[in-house]
Amino acid sequence: MESNPLFWLRPTRKPGAGAFAALFALDSMARATVVTVLYLQAKDLGLPDRDITLLTNVASLSSLAFSFLTPLLMQRFRRRWVYTGGIMLGMCAVLSLGTATMTGEVAGLVLRALSSVAINIGLTLYVMDFIPRHQMIRSEPLRLFSSCLPWGLGPWIGVELYKHFGVEATSALSFVAYAGLMVYFWYLRLSDNPAVAAATRPPPNPLASLKRFVAQPRLMLGWVIAFGRSAWWSMFFVYPTLYLRNHAVDDSWTGALTGAGNILLLLTLPIGWLAQRIGIRRPIVTAFLAGGGLTLLTAVTWNVVPLTALLFLCGAVFVVCLDALGNIPFMRAVRSYERPQMTALFRTYIDLGDLLPGLVYLALQGYFDLRSVFIASGILTLAVGLVATRLPKRM
Template structure:
């Protein structure tokens, strides 16, 4: 029987990808990004010594990363999803190598690699989710994904600050390399690229970025989905960047900034309950409520400002609680609206909400901070949240 070949049993026995598959991938990815989420703005402040210039730096990097996001469908079409996802993991690790130089060029290069890596991972993962998860299960799958990421976004920022302050810059950024490698191994273990239900990205339509933007803008439901995602992402950008800066500037210390971010992310476990609330009361009602509640606490945080830093931090945590409802439910507005034959192209345009949410707030805040104190940042964000809440209530279908 020398010609008889015994195939390994575990290969065909690997269960099909489901919500837990993508939740685990997103959790490990979150560890790779969350570990230095509080370190990066503090490191930038140490280099530049000015919060306004830090805002300008974030604006420049986000603008550079935006073009990469728009061209992502062309990369997926040329190299296939699995290789774009792999490149995303590698870029996170390369970014850490630039960060350890602790120079302005290294800081810019590291932030750019981080933006490009996150873009590649986000777009490809969303495509896999839309191919494997039924539309009726999107809400539950997304809330599970957010809940699993709680561990990363809770412990990651504090871990990064602890490593940075006690063991140095190499320890903090070295942890990112470890998590990025673990993510890469887990992705190839799941072998998502071998699933025949996943069509090669971008082959059914040309991937011209300008044409993709035009098709996206012409679809009202996709525009609304983008605005919902943009509003909630602006909160997290502000929370991650200006939360730690606020604590440092008001004399609470770097560790307090890391603890604030970790405490906000610890609330991610409520994503499961927000998902259940959306299923019971409707996504439109829950998301509208979340936006208006977020707006109210941001106005309060801006009013308190530097007079009582700990109270301001507590109000920001309340804002995070309501933003998590939008994390759990918001992306389903896009997943239920996008046409199957243009998922890759529209996913890339939709993903620009993250780039714009990292680009627009620092740009606006750099102007606002010229005339007002740091608390004005939270008031400005509160105005945006109120606008997003009104548009969500007015235009999102009642049946959603």
């Protein structure tokens, strides 16, 4: 009989792409059900659009700071415990949101952002530990494909529960999804891959690695591509919701638009198949240029709500391509012995993709209406598309 009382914590199987896809799907369901309700409730609590932008910036800044702390926590407490802590932060976030108070709204946004940091960094490291580089062009689209139903149906379901039963019902569904994620994660008994861990240096403070990160052009290029994609989605999750509410569109349509944009993740598998044949450079550049152009057009169709909503949806078609392929340049470029600290630095694309454009939007909203947000977002997306042309043609 096993003498170690914690023997059940040890991994019993080598996880594959399917296991990581399932983890990602459960996390997606937990986050997607509240993503639109967060901003609808903020409007119902009386916050103007500019204050909502300020609140999202506060959450992004908190998340950014936590990104640099997470590798140190993983060194001190092990990755599995930090990942578990991230799930618990997510549970606390939806409980705070369920109070339907201004304090709960602020706490919910911040805790949700911190939860995302721990879960995202942990899962990315597990994927790079166990999935060979040459298989990532297949495993990444599969991971994104697994989240298409959670992100496609989650926002709409969350809004319907909010409309008919209150924020408590939405929060309860998200809490159950987090609980499912916790159970499945511990069922897998994930641990660091011993073969990789043996060649990995103990992670220093990521700030100490910033100079090395910036000095590697391929890492920086991968970061910029991921930043541009994240910036577009951060705009999509917040500002079309505010646009539709300001135009007196029923909230059900708001949830449907957010969900429809995300259910397009169904396209990630065919995008992956295409990339295996022609490489990732052309799809990435085309997606940025098309997505940016369509976003700019929303300023022209501003008073035609159905057409503007359609343009957002068409833009999402192209940005989904970036979801399928956008992390691959970094994953292929990062050295194995630098993964923990470099992944923490790379993951800042999510926080800075919220924060930096958000600061620009905050300034613009002091003088202009929401059209200025969509114009700025379109210009940024086009600019990143031009930078992406520096990807090697063989990629």
